[in-house]
Amino acid sequence: MSRHSILRVVAKFMIPFIILFGLYVQFHGDFGPGGGFQAGVIIAAGFVLYGLIFGIENARKVVPAWATRVLLAFGVLLYGGTGVASFFLGGNFLGYNVLANDPVAGQHLGILLVEAGVGITVAATMMTLFFVFAGQDHE
Amino acid sequence: MAVTAFAAARIRNLFAVVILSGIFSLLAAVLYVTLNAVDVAFTEAAVGAGISTLLMLATLSLTSEEEKARFNVKIIPLLIVIATGAVLIYGTFDMPAFGDPNAPAQVHVAPRYILESGKEIGVPNIVTSVLASYRGYDTFGEVVVIFTAAIGVLILLGRGHDRWRPGMRSNVISEQNEEEV
Numbered sequence: 001m002s003r004h005s006i007l008r009v010v011a012k013f014m015i016p017f018i019i020l021f022g023l024y025v026q027f028h029g030d031f032g033p034g035g036g037f038q039a040g041v042i043i044a045a046g047f048v049l050y051g052l053i054f055g056i057e058n059a060r061k062v063v064p065a066w067a068t069r070v071l072l073a074f075g076v077l078l079y080g081g082t083g084v085a086s087f088f089l090g091g092n093f094l095g096y097n098v099l100a101n102d103p104v105a106g107q108h109l110g111i112l113l114v115e116a117g118v119g120i121t122v123a124a125t126m127m128t129l130f131f132v133f134a135g136q137d138h139e
Numbered sequence: 140m141a142v143t144a145f146a147a148a149r150i151r152n153l154f155a156v157v158i159l160s161g162i163f164s165l166l167a168a169v170l171y172v173t174l175n176a177v178d179v180a181f182t183e184a185a186v187g188a189g190i191s192t193l194l195m196l197a198t199l200s201l202t203s204e205e206e207k208a209r210f211n212v213k214i215i216p217l218l219i220v221i222a223t224g225a226v227l228i229y230g231t232f233d234m235p236a237f238g239d240p241n242a243p244a245q246v247h248v249a250p251r252y253i254l255e256s257g258k259e260i261g262v263p264n265i266v267t268s269v270l271a272s273y274r275g276y277d278t279f280g281e282v283v284v285i286f287t288a289a290i291g292v293l294i295l296l297g298r299g300h301d302r303w304r305p306g307m308r309s310n311v312i313s314e315q316n317e318e319e320v
Contacts, residue, residue, distance in 0.1 A: 025181075029264065029267050030262045030263065030264055030267050031262075031263050031264055032264060033177040033178045033180075033181050033264070033266070034178070034181060035178070035266075035267055035270060035271070037182055037186075037281075038178075038181045038182055038185050041182075041185040041186055041189065041190055042185060044190070045185070045189055045190065048190075048193065069293075072286060072289055072290075073286070075282065075286075076282055076283060076286045079278075079279055079282055080279065083275070083279065093276075094272075094275035094276060094279065096272060103259070104259070107259070107262070107268075107272055108262070110271070110272065111262060111267065111268070111271040111272055114271045114275065114278070115267075115271055117282065118278065118281075118282050121282050121285055121286055122282075122285060124289070125285050125286065125288065125289040126190055128289045128292065128293060129190075129194055129288075129289065129292055130193065130194070130197065132292050132293060132296045133194060133197035133198060133201065133292075133296065134197055
């Protein structure tokens, strides 16, 4: 695939916008359609496209195996940690009202953290699946 | 959608089946948009039509492109499928009419989400506030499921260089295991 110059140029042009759109979907999920799940998939799609065009070896240099594994666990821990944090601040597990001084701000913060956790885990999962299936998951 | 589903069930070339299932997902996404479920449509288009098609193609590159098993009709499974389908269709007769304002789904917690979530959560997109706050436990469960899926695939296929069992490499796992994934 690496000798198709049109694919290479178009992919190089597209990938930043795909990742930017993923971040937009992530952080704009409060106001429009979108959220962690969709954003994670879109960001992963950007890296997968890179892997398809420029080869798995090069993509693995951008996102090494240890990075996806750490991010995989970090997303779940961020979600669970938000729940435990609200627990220790006097609320219920995943009751975000106590995370900030006023309940609405607490909810905003909680949703932001939780969606970030979802997005990180989903993106790492999709990249892990792709790289493992593409058979280049060497550490 | 029905045409693509039947075609996917009949065609023997698995590459065509994967592409057809991608088309099916995209049509489902269009259906969700017409039902005003934009968030669901977004997920369906990204996950169903995008990533899962790609993963299926990656699986095909590990296995073969043609379906091997002969297609022969077995009577008892067919009867079970027909009976289950008939029961499910019978069950839909008790469903409230589409858009009925007195349906249980509309009178239980939906009014609270629609009327109060703006004040309680302060997020304009109700889907997000339901997903991340009111139903936070469920979403946490979903994230753990995705995490578990990735761990499972890593254990089954991702054995690059195993320090403890040097003989075990990903390429000695039998073809059957790969098809199950």
